[in-house]
Amino acid sequence: MNIDKIKKEFPIFNDKVQNHDLVYLDSANSSQKPLVVVDRIYDFYTKEFSNVGRSVHYLAVAATNLYENTRTSVQKYINAKDKDEIVFTKGATEAINLVASTFGQKYLKEGDEVLVTELEHHSNYVPWHYLRKSKGVKIEFAEINEDGDISIDEIKKKITDKTKIIAITHLSNVTGAILPIKEIVDLAHSKGIPVLVDGCQSAPHIKLDMQDLDCDFYAISCHKMYGPTGLGVLYAKKKWLEDLPPYQGGGGMIGWVKKNDIGYGELPNKYEAGTMATAQVIAFNESISFLNKIGINNIENHENELLKYGEEILRKNNSVKLIGNPKNKGGVLSFTIDGIHPHDIATILDEDGVAIRAGHHCCQILHDKLGLPASARASLGVYNTKEDLDKLNYSINKCKKIFEL
Numbered sequence: 001m002n003i004d005k006i007k008k009e010f011p012i013f014n015d016k017v018q019n020h021d022l023v024y025l026d027s028a029n030s031s032q033k034p035l036v037v038v039d040r041i042y043d044f045y046t047k048e049f050s051n052v053g054r055s056v057h058y059l060a061v062a063a064t065n066l067y068e069n070t071r072t073s074v075q076k077y078i079n080a081k082d083k084d085e086i087v088f089t090k091g092a093t094e095a096i097n098l099v100a101s102t103f104g105q106k107y108l109k110e111g112d113e114v115l116v117t118e119l120e121h122h123s124n125y126v127p128w129h130y131l132r133k134s135k136g137v138k139i140e141f142a143e144i145n146e147d148g149d150i151s152i153d154e155i156k157k158k159i160t161d162k163t164k165i166i167a168i169t170h171l172s173n174v175t176g177a178i179l180p181i182k183e184i185v186d187l188a189h190s191k192g193i194p195v196l197v198d199g200c201q202s203a204p205h206i207k208l209d210m211q212d213l214d215c216d217f218y219a220i221s222c223h224k225m226y227g228p229t230g231l232g233v234l235y236a237k238k239k240w241l242e243d244l245p246p247y248q249g250g251g252g253m254i255g256w257v258k259k260n261d262i263g264y265g266e267l268p269n270k271y272e273a274g275t276m277a278t279a280q281v282i283a284f285n286e287s288i289s290f291l292n293k294i295g296i297n298n299i300e301n302h303e304n305e306l307l308k309y310g311e312e313i314l315r316k317n318n319s320v321k322l323i324g325n326p327k328n329k330g331g332v333l334s335f336t337i338d339g340i341h342p343h344d345i346a347t348i349l350d351e352d353g354v355a356i357r358a359g360h361h362c363c364q365i366l367h368d369k370l371g372l373p374a375s376a377r378a379s380l381g382v383y384n385t386k387e388d389l390d391k392l393n394y395s396i397n398k399c400k401k402i403f404e405l
């Protein structure tokens with residue numbers, strides 16, 4: 001892989017940040033955007049704009065085709081069986097809310113259990129918490145082991161005859177743990193329990209195959225996949241989309257409307273009420289082409305090599321404590337330094353143009369478990385290099401000097 005060439009596709013790296021070359025290590029938060037994606041948004045608004053799925057004029061039909069082309073590209077990218085299993089949402093958060101709300105409405109009652117893990121992002125906890133408040137549903141937590149990982153045995157232990165759905169991350173945005181989703185789904189299905197997977201951190205980094213994983217729902221965040229903000233994808237097996245009620249009501253999702261009743265539209269329109277993020281959807285096709293052009297296996301290999309290198313140099317750096325040592329790990333390096341608050345680390349690194357994230361990364365339950373108010377996190381993307389990680393280490397050392405460690 002020619003990273004220099006790939007990096008040149010991202011305009012953000014052309015300029016200095018605070019007089020430094022940008023070392024962007026915050027892709028788990030949101031990735032940078034290649035020019036093709038930005039250009040696609042510009043071109044759509046300036047040359048091709050129309051709303052989709054409504055009018056019959058030339059621009060409207062062309063825009064509808066472009067919008068649907070992205071759906072097909074997403075279907076292929078994740079190897080879903082049917083294009084109608086792809087629903088656009090405003091983010092992974094909305095995708096999970098959609099499932100929690102509709103599944104909760106139809107299938108959950110007081111005393112039923114939702115099994116999540118201690119690794120979950122707030123987006124895969126709070127929507128279920130609402131059901132605790134509104135319906136008296138119980139939330140059970142599969143607990144992390146000392147490596148910041150979730151074992152299949154732990155999942156087995158936490159499933160009861162009250163478990164009605166498992167909602168679980170594929171790749172932790174803090175410990176980097178890649179969970180054995182296929183095994184978890186097999187286990188859950190053997191007990192008749194559906195599985196929702198939060199795929200925000202996996203979709204840009206590892207190969208996805210919905211037919212192989214066999215999960216029921218999979219939530220994706222497009223802005224972490226070199227795509228536009230304001231867009232997510234919910235993959236759901238067709239049987240669920242047919243079975244569950246719509247999430248929101250409005251134009252686009254109806255089949256017919258009378259004074260005394262309504263009929264729902266065909267799939268996937270049933271779940272896409274109102275004017276959607278049209279430009280973002282159309283531009284997201286360029287993100288998928290970008291990922292496909294490089295090849296997800298090449299991206300995974302590249303990031304694994306960087307991850308190993310990053311772990312090696314940070315482990316050698318005394319006083320840096322890496323969080324988690326899971327069996328299978330994706331490109332996330334979360335760490336603490338005794339005596340320096342993560343926000344101070346991030347602020348000092350930023351002075352060198354090294355962009356990382358500090359805080360609880362929307363995983364307060366996990367940080368509570370680890371006994372940490374916050375952590376620092378460097379996360380990898382396709383444009384990162386070993387030099388970026390050297391600069392990270394260099395700035396960490398500078399930080400330690402300032403704090404006289």
Ligand SMILES: Cc1ncc(COP(=O)(O)O)c(C=O)c1O
Nearest residue numbers: 091092093121123173200221232
């Ligand atoms: C693991 C995980 N789940 C869910 C989300 C929420 O995604 P979105 O920003 O698309 O709503 C994020 C984003 O930070 C995430 O990292």
